[in-house]
Amino acid sequence: MGKPTGFMEYQRELPTDFLPEERILHWKEFHRPFPEEKLQIQASRCMDCGTPFCHTGRIFNGSAAGCPIHNLIPEWNDLIYHGLWQQALERLNKTNNFPEFTGRVCPAPCEGSCTLGISNPPVTIKNNELAIIEKGFAEGWMVPEPPARRTGQKVAVVGSGPSGLACADLLNRAGHSVTVFERADRVGGLLMYGIPNMKLDKSILKRRVDLMSAEGIEFVTRTEVGRNLPAEKLLIDFDAAVLCCGATKPRDLPVEGRQLKGVHFAMEFLTGNTRNLLGSTLEDDGMTVISARGKDVIVIGGGDTGTDCVGTALRHGCRSVTQFEILDKPSPVRQADNPWPEWPRVLKVDYGQEESMAVSGEDPRIFNVQTKRIVGDDNGRVKEIHTIQVEWVTGANGRKEPREIPGTEKVFPAQLVLIAMGFLGPEDQLIEKLAIARDARTNVQAEYGRYTTSVPGIFAAGDMRRGQSLVVWAIHEGRGAAREVDRFLMGETELKG
Template sequence: MSTPTGFMEYKRELPTDRDPLERIKDWNEFHRMFSEDQLRTQGARCMDCGTPYCHTGIELSGSVSGCPVNNLIPEWNNLIYRGLWKEAYERLAKTNNFPEFTGRVCPAPCEGSCTVGLIGDAVTIKTIEQAIIDRAFEEGWVVPQPPKVRTGKKVAVVGSGPAGLATAAQLNKAGHTVTIFERADRAGGLLMYGIPTMKLEKDIVQRRIDLLAAEGVQFVLNTEIGKDISSEELLKQFDAVVLCGGATKARPIGNVEGHELKGIHPAMDYLNSTIKSFLDNGLQDGTYISGKDQHVIVIGGGDTGTDCVATALRHGCRSVTQFGTHSKAPLERDTLNNPWPEYPNVYTLDYAHEEAKALYGEDPRAFSVLTKKFVGDENGNVKQLHTVQIRRYVDEQGRKIYEEIPGTEKVWPADLVLVAVGFEGPERTIVDQLGLETDRRTNVKAKYGKYTTNVDKVFAAGDMRRGQSLIVWAINEGREAAREVDRYLMGSTLLP
């Protein structure tokens, strides 16, 4: 333990982010970091409790509690308090292949289950994690570590998102020759295309990809399995295939009148077009979907919708509003219906909401809102969006029912509508070509912890297996799938 009374002596603190009105003028990361002394003080708040729920990684009431990659959080908190940074990095690297990603974009379920949170504010775990890995890169501790011996076995990984990268990293450590196939022009999956640069700068993603390449992982870009190379051909060329293609089939909004109007786009098309144009030429080509001078409506209250809000602000939108069917969260945790160590459902302003509030004077979110129809102009462009307020209740069968509230109809000006209502599962090309079994949600059917499909030597992990989820679950599944592939190829495994 750092200090037995640290959680009583010191208050939880977070670094002050860049000013919202300044950061919306650029596409750079908005976080700032603490000094070493401040980090040591925050590390001192860790209780090193007997049962550290922060690294349990279990699901409670539909959300994750603790860290799915089982980070040894109390241990590296203590090491930071003692000033042992390299040892803290070595501890962190034992469980997490990519802390530079999770330290930036993970929602930190570890903090939601921190024992200090029972009587006060949780330890600033995420901030310390990012500080450790950033220091490790600055000091040159993160270097390529190719395996000393190769097994002669070849593994194909389809998809270069966090699940695919974690799978490849672990299998490469075991000595297998790993090739990652990615249909985009850059590797990284949603880390590269999907998460805006202000949350995760792309040179950080590329740095890790370059490191994996230096360790022997091969990347084949601009190549879609099932089209450029058939799925059957892939099975012939490799001893095992791991599918990590994500859950990229966007859920449509086709049941809403007027959905075919121009100016209505899937959220990922909007985000990806901006990210690609920014990386290619700093948004000079004008090929992206722009929110400049537009009334922007984002339908969907999740992280993707929030990223659309932040992107629209940087485009120079006229206004931006984010709709959610969920009700506004309480200011404090409901200890009866949302007890510790569940992830706390409380009202917060995410980075994009802070920016919109600073610019327009209020939270851009509209809660408990249902979109009824879109109305267009004479040229087929969307110009209005009609909504109604709703209330949600659970019926006797446990189903969530949405009931419209009479008299709450509203008309919103809308020049650009971004649909961020989730994903239906993986795209079907590989699934159909290989005859893979799927579950009721159309995800590839493979048991958690085993990852084997109904087709010999084909494994599935990450969102393609579990559906849309968190980056930490993707890394967890990639690491575990690698262990099972190694066992399949070699008869036993030393991978964790």
């Protein structure tokens, strides 16, 4: 423990962000640098608990508690405090394949389970993690490390999101020859097209993919297994395959007017925007880009995807943006039924809401609101949304359900509606072609910890197996699947999943 009294002497401090009204004028990441001496002070706040919960990675009462990949958080906090950055990087790389991703986009369940957080603001774990890996790249410590020997075994990984990349990384380290198939034109899955550039600059993703390529992993883009590459090739050309295709089937909104022009799934909006941005133009070409410029935008659904839609719409120059959330407004503090070390279900203001408040003076979110119908103009384009307020009551089955409140109907102008209501599970085509069994939620059926599907030699990990979840859980599953594939191929494994 670097400084036993650090948590009593210092307050939590994070880097300041660029002002919201400034950052909505560009697509760059908006966090300012943090001086090294301040990073060491923040690391000194870690209590090096006798029983730390920050790295537990357990599910309590339906929510994550601690880091699913079991980062050695107290250890590298101590090393940061003593200025031993290279040793801190070694500790971090033992458990996390991609700290530059989690340090940017993870909601930090580790901080929700920080012991200091019981009575004080928690340790800045997420920012410390990001500082370690960025210093590693800046100092030239992150160099290609191809395996010393090859096993002669070939593995296919389908999907290049966080679970696929983590799985491929560990399998390559074990000496297997790994080919990653990605149907999009660029590697990264949701890291590339599901997360906007201001949260995760795509050069950061390319930097990691280039490193993995130099270590011997082959990436094949524009190739959808089961469509333009026969699914059976996975069983013929490879000794094992891992399906990491995500849960990309969006939850729809079955209301009148859903078919109107200008009503889109959130991922259509976000993906088109990133594609356009990488093409060095922000003009709406009428084909792949959905523009919010000059429009009243309604985002239906909360969560990270909804927030990303708000931030993207503001950068397009929308006239207004409103975000509908059917659930109750969270409390600003933990409630009795949400104790530490559970993930704190409290009201948070994310970057998109902060930016909207800077522009309009108010939070874009409206809670307890349900969309009744979408109305269009004579040309079949959306012009307004009709809503009603709801309250949550206990139904006959004992579950909470929304009940409409008479007299609370309202009409909102809208020329662009974005549906950000989450995802239902993986797409059907590849699963059906391989005749793989599914679970009750339509995910690929594969036991947690084993990751084996009903087809010998085929494994599954990430959202495709567990359902929509966090990037850090996807990395955890990709690592676990790699361990089990290695065991399947070699009879035993030294990989730590």
